[in-house]
Amino acid sequence: MTLELTGTSRRGFIQASASAAGLLLAFQIAPKAGAAEAGVKPLNAYVRVAPDGMVTIMAKNPEIGQGVKTSLPMLIAEELDVPWENVRIEQADSDPKLYGRQFAGGSMATPLHWEELRRVGAVARAMLIEAAALAWNCPAGECSTDRGMVIHASTKRRASYGSLAAQCAGVTVPDAKSVAVKDPKDYKIIGKATPQYDTAKIVTGQPLFGIDVRRPGMLYATYEKAPVFGAKVASADVAAAKGVKGVRDAFVVEGGENLSGLLPGVAVVGDSWWAARKGRDKLNVKWAEHPTSAQSSAGFARRAGELAAAAPQKVIRKDGDADQALKGAAKTVKAAYAYPFLAHVAMEPMNCTAEFGKDGKLEIWAPTQNPESGRQLVAQTLGVKPDDITIHMTRCGGGFGRRLSNDYMVEAAWIARAAKAPVKLLWTREDDIKHDFYRPAGFHFLEAGLDAQGNVVAWKNHFVTFGEGPEKPASSAAMGPNEFPGRFVKNCEFGVSTMPFGVPTGPLRAPGSNALAFVHQSYIDDLAHAAGQDPVAFQLKLLGDQKLVGEGPSAFNAGRMRGVLKAVAEMSAWGKTRLPARTGMGVACYFSHLGYFAEVVRAHVDADGAVKPERAWVAADVGHQIVNPSGAMNQVQGAVIDGLSHALFQKVTIENGAVAQNNFYDYPVLRMKDAPPVEVKFLKTAYPPTGLGEPALPPALPALCNAIFAATGVRIRELPVDVKLLKA
Amino acid sequence: MAYKLNVNGKVLTADVDPDTPLLWTLRDTLGITGPKFGCGVGQCGACTVHIDGQPVRSCSTPVSAVGEKKVTTIEGVGADPVGRKLQAAWAEFDVAQCGYCQPGQIMSATALLKAKPRPTDADIDAAMSGNICRCATYNRIRAAIKRASGQPVEA
Numbered sequence: 097m098t099l100e101l102t103g104t105s106r107r108g109f110i111q112a113s114a115s116a117a118g119l120l121l122a123f124q125i126a127p128k129a130g131a132a133e134a135g136v137k138p139l140n141a142y143v144r145v146a147p148d149g150m151v152t153i154m155a156k157n158p159e160i161g162q163g164v165k166t167s168l169p170m171l172i173a174e175e176l177d178v179p180w181e182n183v184r185i186e187q188a189d190s191d192p193k194l195y196g197r198q199f200a201g202g203s204m205a206t207p208l209h210w211e212e213l214r215r216v217g218a219v220a221r222a223m224l225i226e227a228a229a230l231a232w233n234c235p236a237g238e239c240s241t242d243r244g245m246v247i248h249a250s251t252k253r254r255a256s257y258g259s260l261a262a263q264c265a266g267v268t269v270p271d272a273k274s275v276a277v278k279d280p281k282d283y284k285i286i287g288k289a290t291p292q293y294d295t296a297k298i299v300t301g302q303p304l305f306g307i308d309v310r311r312p313g314m315l316y317a318t319y320e321k322a323p324v325f326g327a328k329v330a331s332a333d334v335a336a337a338k339g340v341k342g343v344r345d346a347f348v349v350e351g352g353e354n355l356s357g358l359l360p361g362v363a364v365v366g367d368s369w370w371a372a373r374k375g376r377d378k379l380n381v382k383w384a385e386h387p388t389s390a391q392s393s394a395g396f397a398r399r400a401g402e403l404a405a406a407a408p409q410k411v412i413r414k415d416g417d418a419d420q421a422l423k424g425a426a427k428t429v430k431a432a433y434a435y436p437f438l439a440h441v442a443m444e445p446m447n448c449t450a451e452f453g454k455d456g457k458l459e460i461w462a463p464t465q466n467p468e469s470g471r472q473l474v475a476q477t478l479g480v481k482p483d484d485i486t487i488h489m490t491r492c493g494g495g496f497g498r499r500l501s502n503d504y505m506v507e508a509a510w511i512a513r514a515a516k517a518p519v520k521l522l523w524t525r526e527d528d529i530k531h532d533f534y535r536p537a538g539f540h541f542l543e544a545g546l547d548a549q550g551n552v553v554a555w556k557n558h559f560v561t562f563g564e565g566p567e568k569p570a571s572s573a574a575m576g577p578n579e580f581p582g583r584f585v586k587n588c589e590f591g592v593s594t595m596p597f598g599v600p601t602g603p604l605r606a607p608g609s610n611a612l613a614f615v616h617q618s619y620i621d622d623l624a625h626a627a628g629q630d631p632v633a634f635q636l637k638l639l640g641d642q643k644l645v646g647e648g649p650s651a652f653n654a655g656r657m658r659g660v661l662k663a664v665a666e667m668s669a670w671g672k673t674r675l676p677a678r679t680g681m682g683v684a685c686y687f688s689h690l691g692y693f694a695e696v697v698r699a700h701v702d703a704d705g706a707v708k709p710e711r712a713w714v715a716a717d718v719g720h721q722i723v724n725p726s727g728a729m730n731q732v733q734g735a736v737i738d739g740l741s742h743a744l745f746q747k748v749t750i751e752n753g754a755v756a757q758n759n760f761y762d763y764p765v766l767r768m769k770d771a772p773p774v775e776v777k778f779l780k781t782a783y784p785p786t787g788l789g790e791p792a793l794p795p796a797l798p799a800l801c802n803a804i805f806a807a808t809g810v811r812i813r814e815l816p817v818d819v820k821l822l823k824a
Numbered sequence: 825m826a827y828k829l830n831v832n833g834k835v836l837t838a839d840v841d842p843d844t845p846l847l848w849t850l851r852d853t854l855g856i857t858g859p860k861f862g863c864g865v866g867q868c869g870a871c872t873v874h875i876d877g878q879p880v881r882s883c884s885t886p887v888s889a890v891g892e893k894k895v896t897t898i899e900g901v902g903a904d905p906v907g908r909k910l911q912a913a914w915a916e917f918d919v920a921q922c923g924y925c926q927p928g929q930i931m932s933a934t935a936l937l938k939a940k941p942r943p944t945d946a947d948i949d950a951a952m953s954g955n956i957c958r959c960a961t962y963n964r965i966r967a968a969i970k971r972a973s974g975q976p977v978e979a
Contacts, residue, residue, distance in 0.1 A: 298920045301899045370852070730964065768953045
């Protein structure tokens with residue numbers, strides 16, 4: 097892995113390293129957002145230029161590790177034409193009037209901002225040129241820019257952006273739609289591997305995260321909720337908690353029934369989090385009976401089997417006649433696939449700091465992926481006007497979709513108001529695992545038919561999921577009618593049945609896809625082997641020779657998928673590698689979040705069944721431009737290993753209405769010793785740039801499971817992988 | 825009870841109960857927030873600090889057990905040439921995604937290189953598998969350790 101490094105982080109680091117004593121200072125000289133600094137002129141909501149030419153660019157979206165605090169300002173800086181070394185980045189507050197929607201989700205930051213933010217930079221540049229042209233009394237069209245300077249070549253006049261910024265107030269703001277943008281061949285920042293802006297702070301342990309927030313007079317809180325989601329407090333010994341040294345207050349919060357809102361519980365507030373935590377141990381909370389106290393994962397699986405025995409409650413896709421085609425098929429394959437609930441386990445446990453001012457206005461510091469929905473939730477629950485709430489977005493220690501929900505934000509606000517003090521609420525890891533918005537479990541009952549040449553002539557899937565009927569699936573529990581290989585098999589039927597439940601669910605990195613890819617890409621591998629054909633060749637044949645299938649948001653570009661599949665086969669020397677015993681290679685491909693990904697995993701299975709992923713190869717097509725190759729590579733490598741972690745280790749089990757797991761000792765995630773090297777290749781295609789936080793994850797699971805099949809002949813039909821099935 | 829702690833070369837006083845974990849003494853009482861809370865049970869490594877050069881999980885170490893031993897956190901590890909070299913390698917390889925676990929990763933890596941200046945892949949697996957990175961930056965963590973120990977990095 098070779099990275100070309102540019103940018104302030106590295107420079108900043110070298111400065112910092114030069115003198116240990118000067119370490120803190122070196123990173124604290126950046127100006128504060130919105131401060132009225134002498135001579136610092138905002139050109140627009142995103143850009144301020146100081147007289148010394150230092151440019152401050154606002155990072156609009158939450159940073160959860162996906163790298164947007166660096167990559168989105170790169171788009172602006174490129175078109176503004178300033179040296180990256182002169183750029184400082186500040187995290188914006190949540191302010192949709194200035195910045196539009198600010199969220200981290202759906203791998204949408206790049207596709208939504210690729211045009212817009214380059215044009216923000218281009219507009220600011222045009223204003224600086226205009227200011228220079230006015231001063232020099234020459235046509236703006238004769239001026240150019242270079243590295244933070246406006247230049248009039250024929251008269252050899254030059255002026256720094258810093259000297260011009262003050263004069264921009266009077267110039268006409270050009271139309272963003274028509275302002276000129278650079279030819280990509282002239283890019284100096286976009287496309288260069290650029291370290292994350294916060295790197296120096298991260299490696300020296302400076303405060304950045306929600307958990308690091310400190311306010312004068314701040315107290316610390318912990319909040320205990322019922323193991324059965326939404327159960328009410330029957331009794332709690334708040335007096336005992338208050339008797340613990342350092343505890344300031346303890347009280348019952350009545351809460352509501354909405355699993356996404358403020359749930360019933362008991363808050364303990366103390367001088368330190370440890371004191372509050374010790375107070376909590378004395379609460380001896382008794383919880384009221386709840387209608388979902390008997391639900392369980394085992395019960396859901398039983399019910400899924402019952403539903404699968406009947407016709408689907410709703411058919412969401414019907415092409416041709418799958419039943420008839422199955423009867424005429426040369427070979428049929430039946431299989432049931434299942435996957436469990438998953439927790440997100442972001443490394444930074446849920447937390448939020450809330451402080452009411454004397455004027456009744458509320459200030460919030462939150463690691464959140466979705467601040468505006470938090471504002472609405474807090475406003476509605478506490479009866480505070482939305483405009484009286486300020487939300488500062490801190491860096492998030494991971495998100496993965498968990499922080500799209502703001503339950504911890506409303507809890508912090510409620511507790512701060514009750515405690516009459518600024519409060520930092522911090523969850524334990526156990527709170528986090530037992531009170532998540534889980535990736536929903538799911539059950540697929542599949543049947544497919546092959547003709548004598550091994551072509552897929554029939555495909556049926558009865559998907560049993562959760563919800564209030566097939567029209568109202570639970571969050572992230574749906575499957576669309578265009579799920580691959582829908583539209584690629586002549587006789588194809590997708591049916592859906594749902595069962596009611598009382599488990600909060602929500603998006604987990606590549607929602608839907610993270611489960612559906614496992615099912616469908618494993619099953620296609622199943623069929624390839626049934627047909628006696630090479631899995632890559634089989635999938636290419638299934639993709640056919642069409643280019644674009646469907647239109648608009650449901651369009652699937654089979655040409656792009658064939659491109660990545662062929663590329664990954666070449667990268668991994670697919671079919672050309674002699675492998676040791678109990679070692680196999682598996683392939684899978686998947687389209688999600690506008691990205692086309694094909695992946696190969698090589699895995700070895702020990703005699704005791706333990707699976708060791710040895711190497712992964714990824715071919716990706718996310719369009720014609722990678723904004724930050726360093727961040728992009730990191731996202732893909734991490735997503736692939738995250739997917740392997742899902743497949744090998746992760747499982748949330750519901751027992752007696754509650755989550756059975758507690759912490760990393762019974763909810764394991766993948767560690768260094770199991771992490772394979774991941775080789776990544778980005779294909780450059782003619783399409784607009786799209787996002788990378790998610791789409792690399794889904795194919796990793798089936799690629800691994802298909803490798804396990806190649807190594808052992810055992811088909812993994814239920815996640816996580818049960819090593820007992822794999823013993824030699 | 826008042827404890828005198830030697831943290832990053834300075835003697836600091838913390839008035840806390842004896843059972844208070846070193847992590848919370850550092851974070852809430854002394855304002856040293858580089859060590860991170862991840863699990864509270866010594867399973868994730870985000871809270872790793874050094875006590876007399878040995879890596880320990882500060883979430884599971886009561887303050888009363890520290891005594892006069894020298895505590896080093898991520899804020900102070902750059903004063904050590906090995907720590908500084910690792911921080912530089914972490915920056916060079918742009919290791920972090922969310923960055924939350926990285927202080928703990930760097931503290932574990934520093935302890936590794938002090939014990940084994942040229943660790944093998946198996947040494948890295950053994951020393952670093954107590955530290956979880958949910959963003960799974962493991963490829964780059966390995967590369968940074970190799971670079972800081974003067975070994976070739978896999979292309």
